Each structure stands twice: as C-alpha cells, then as structure tokens.
Amino acid sequence: MRIAVFSDIHANLPALEACLADIDKRQPDAIYCLGDLVGYNVWPNEVIAEIRKRGIPVIAGNYDFGIGRSSDDCGCAYKTDEEKAMGKVSISFTNEIINYSARSYLRTLPAHIKVEYRLNNDQLNLLLVHGSPRKINEYLFEDREEKSLLRIMQQAGADIMCFGHTHKPYHRVLEYTDGGNPRYYHAINTGSVGKPKDGDPRGCYVMITIDENTSVAVKSSVQVSFIRFGYDIDVAARAVERSPLPAAYADMLRKAY
Numbered sequence: 001m002r003i004a005v006f007s008d009i010h011a012n013l014p015a016l017e018a019c020l021a022d023i024d025k026r027q028p029d030a031i032y033c034l035g036d037l038v039g040y041n042v043w044p045n046e047v048i049a050e051i052r053k054r055g056i057p058v059i060a061g062n063y064d065f066g067i068g069r070s071s072d073d074c075g076c077a078y079k080t081d082e083e084k085a086m087g088k089v090s091i092s093f094t095n096e097i098i099n100y101s102a103r104s105y106l107r108t109l110p111a112h113i114k115v116e117y118r119l120n121n122d123q124l125n126l127l128l129v130h131g132s133p134r135k136i137n138e139y140l141f142e143d144r145e146e147k148s149l150l151r152i153m154q155q156a157g158a159d160i161m162c163f164g165h166t167h168k169p170y171h172r173v174l175e176y177t178d179g180g181n182p183r184y185y186h187a188i189n190t191g192s193v194g195k196p197k198d199g200d201p202r203g204c205y206v207m208i209t210i211d212e213n214t215s216v217a218v219k220s221s222v223q224v225s226f227i228r229f230g231y232d233i234d235v236a237a238r239a240v241e242r243s244p245l246p247a248a249y250a251d252m253l254r255k256a257y
Contacts, residue, residue, distance in 0.1 A: 001119070002026070005128070005190050006205035007034035007164030008061065011094070012194025012253075013043035015203045016050060018231035019193045026227075028207060032113065034164040035061025035130045038094050038106070039074060040195055040249050042239045048102040060109035061130045061165070062137040067094055068106030075137040086246040093244050111136065114157075119212045126208075127158035131165040140189065142170040150174045153185045159216055160186045160208065167192035169204050171224045184219045191226065194236070201256040202228040 004023045009016045023031060033056050038044035044067070051058060060068070062075035074091045078084045113128040132138035133156035140149065140163055149172065153161050169191030176183050191204030198204075209223040237250035 001030070001117075001210050002028040003126070003208045003210070004028040004031045004205060005034065005162045005188075005208065006032075006193050007130070007190045008036040008167055008192035009033075009047050009194040010036055010039050010063070010192070011041035011044040011047055012236050013041075013046045013050070014233075014236050015194040015231045016047050018229050019203050019205055020050070020054070022227065022229045023205070026207065031056050032128055032162070033058040034128055034162060034190060035059045035109065036063045036164065037061065038067050038098065039063040040090050040240075040245070041236060042097070042243050042245070044094055044098050045102045048105055052105060057113060058109055059113055059128055059130055060106065060111060060136065063091075063094075064106045064109055065136060066091065067098060068103055068109070070095060070103070077137065077139065086248060089244065089246055090249070117210065119210065119214060122215050122217075124159050124210065124214060124216065125157055126160045126162070127153075127156055129156075129161065129163045132163060133158070133161070137165065139166050140187070141166055142168065142172065142189070146172075146174055149187055150176060150185060153187065158185070160188065160210075160222060162188045162190055162206070162208075164190050164192065167195055167197035169198065169206070169226050171206075171226075173219055175219070181217065182219075183216050184222075185216075186222050186224065188224055195253065196256040197252075199256050200228060201233055201254060202230050204228050 066074040117124040174185040240250040
C-alpha cells in the first residue's frame with residue numbers, strides 16, 4: 001500500500017496542480033492533505049475547489065482554522081515586527097478574497113485523521129496532524145529532543161505520524177524498548193507544496209509504503225520517499241507581486257526560506 005501525503009499549499013495553485021499531476025502519475029492507494037490550503041498567495045478559492053473536486057481528505061491547518069472563522073489571527077509564530085506586519089496583510093487579504101463556500105468548507109475540516117491498519121498480526125496506527133496532536137500550530141522541528149517527540153507520539157497512539165507546519169521535510173525513526181522488545185515509531189514531516197522553507201524552491205510531498213510485511217518491530221519496514229517536483233515558480237511569485245501581498249513573499253517562493 002502506498003500513501004501520498006502533502007501539506008501547506010498556501011493558496012499556490014500552480015504548485016498544487018503540479019503536485020497532483022505528479023501524484024496522479026504514481027497512482028497511490030490513498031491521498032491525504034495536512035492542511036494550510038490558504039494564505040500568502042492569491043488562489044485560496046481555486047486551491048480549495050481543486051481539493052474538494054477530488055474529494056481528498058483534509059485536516060485543518062492553523063491558517064485554515066483562522067480564515068474559516070473570519071479571524072484576523074492565523075496562529076502563526078512570527079518572530080519579528082516586520083513578519084507580523086506582513087502576516088497581518090496576508091490574513092486580511094485572504095479574508096477579503098475568500099468566498100462563502102470556501103470559508104464554510106474550512107470550518108468543517110477535522111483537527112486530526114487517524115487510520116488503523118491491520119495488514120498482518122501488527123496493528124499499525126497512522127496519525128495525520130497539522131502541527132502536532134497537542135496543538136494545531138505547534139512546531140515539531142527535526143532537532144526536537146527524541147524523548148519529547150516519542151512521548152507526543154505515544155500519548156497520541158501513533159506508530160506513524162505525519163505533520164507539516166514547519167515547511168521543512170524530514171523522517172525520524174524513534175526506538176522504544178519495553179521488556180527487551182524494540183518498537184519503532186516514524187515521525188514524518190511532509191514539507192510544503194506551495195511555500196518550502198528548506199532552501200529548495202521545488203514543492204515537496206511524501207509517499208509512504210506499508211505492506212503485509214510491515215511491523216512495528218522492524219525499523220526499516222515503513223518506507224518513506226520524499227518527492228520533489230518542479231512547477232512554474234515565477235507565475236506564483238508574479239501573482240504575489242501583482243497583489244496587495246508583501247513582495248517579500250514572492251522572494252520567499254523563489255529562494256525557499
């Protein structure tokens with residue numbers, strides 16, 4: 001079984017179209033989206049329409065949660081006054097252009113999706129969140145202490161946990177030994193489709209492979225592939241530059257920071 005998971009489109013329609021075209025070529029058995037459909041670009045309605053047309057299961061990102069409730073707070077952890085000022089423009093612009101149907105849809109999105117697999121004698125729980133199981137806008141960076149990350153997954157009952165929000169992809173395998181028997185947990189940040197921040201401006205999503213031989217006791221039995229795809233970044237960047245959005249967001253698309 002192959003599962004495609006993507007996140008953080010942020011109203012970047014050209015990136016979403018390229019992502020879905022790449023996924024279509026690979027024909028996974030399931031597709032999930034971890035949210036943040038809107039914000040920072042000019043196509044929130046079109047992105048939501050495409051996701052809804054395809055019937056892709058989606059959870060709410062922090063930006064979706066705010067826009068769905070007509071809030072002026074996106075739950076973003078901006079560090080500087082400049083970032084806060086730019087963010088204020090972005091959420092105001094998104095609230096202005098989003099249509100009623102799209103806003104209503106964002107309000108319906110669940111916080112988490114949990115899928116239980118029983119492909120063999122092992123029960124395997126896949127948990128999909130945006131930031132973390134504890135908070136929609138909690139950042140789980142790659143350098144988080146292993147004990148902390150493991151505790152979060154165990155408390156949530158997740159063997160495989162997929163999340164986004166940081167826009168920086170990684171896969172960490174965490175080992176827990178109880179009574180001499182190791183059990184392995186997989187923490188997977190899917191990166192970002194429409195606003196990467198890892199220095200690579202191409203969009204990113206993950207393909208997870210599990211099968212009848214997958215076991216929580218075998219470290220390598222869950223296979224994770226990070227897939228980078230190109231798209232017309234200049235189209236997305238110029239759309240930002242022609243809009244009321246800060247021009248810095250166009251530069252971020254081109255340089256992935």
